[in-house]
Amino acid sequence: MIRSSKGEFSSSTAIVTVSTGVLASNQIEFEPALPAPWRAAIEIERMSESDALDFILARLEKVLGSGIRDRVVTSSRTRWGCDPHVLGSYAAALPGRSDARTQLAATLGGRRLFAGEATSKAHYGFAHGAYLEGKAAAERVTAMLSS
Numbered sequence: 001m002i003r004s005s006k007g008e009f010s011s012s013t014a015i016v017t018v019s020t021g022v023l024a025s026n027q028i029e030f031e032p033a034l035p036a037p038w039r040a041a042i043e044i045e046r047m048s049e050s051d052a053l054d055f056i057l058a059r060l061e062k063v064l065g066s067g068i069r070d071r072v073v074t075s076s077r078t079r080w081g082c083d084p085h086v087l088g089s090y091a092a093a094l095p096g097r098s099d100a101r102t103q104l105a106a107t108l109g110g111r112r113l114f115a116g117e118a119t120s121k122a123h124y125g126f127a128h129g130a131y132l133e134g135k136a137a138a139e140r141v142t143a144m145l146s147s
């Protein structure tokens with residue numbers, strides 16, 4: 001059963017394609033709750049505004065010298081992390097957790113699949129990676145329903 005603001009839908013299987021940022025925000029409630037390996041696989045990289053500026057300035061200093069800090073009068077950046085439908089740009093696996101993409105892509109309980117750029121091992125971070133993962137998930141559901 002899928003409950004949403006648009007009503008309730010009954011289905012034996014579901015493909016979840018929201019970003020890992022949306023998954024990590026717990027906007028979507030899963031019953032039963034996602035098992036630990038799936039929760040651990042939902043990783044995103046986040047930086048505050050000031051940390052992001054420091055990060056960039058530190059790199060600019062290496063190239064242009066320490067005087068660059070005084071010359072920067074203002075800064076701006078995109079805010080994909082604040083868009084409630086995105087909550088990030090794309091998924092970044094933490095160091096040593098490259099297996100998280102495989103874990104997220106695993107079929108859960110024979111009925112639920114996650115798909116998107118985050119589950120792609122070869123083309124993560126790209127639109128075509130998301131497309132190919134969605135197509136592969138749909139083919140897996142078709143095979144499951146036909147067997």
Ligand SMILES: Cc1cc2nc3c(=O)[nH]c(=O)nc-3n(C[C@H](O)[C@H](O)[C@H](O)COP(=O)(O)OP(=O)(O)OC[C@H]3O[C@@H](n4cnc5c(N)ncnc54)[C@H](O)[C@@H]3O)c2cc1C
Binds near residue numbers: 017084088090118126
């Ligand atoms: C600034 C920027 C530039 C980029 N440039 C490129 C580029 O040049 N080339 C390229 O290949 N890729 C690019 N990408 C990456 C590409 O956009 C992503 O890899 C791709 O969109 C990921 O697709 P997805 O389906 O996994 O997730 P998304 O595109 O995030 O799709 C998830 C969907 O879930 C929906 N959703 C969210 N919350 C809910 C909810 N609670 N219930 C139901 N639905 C929900 C969203 O509205 C959205 O439609 C760029 C990304 C960014 C941020």
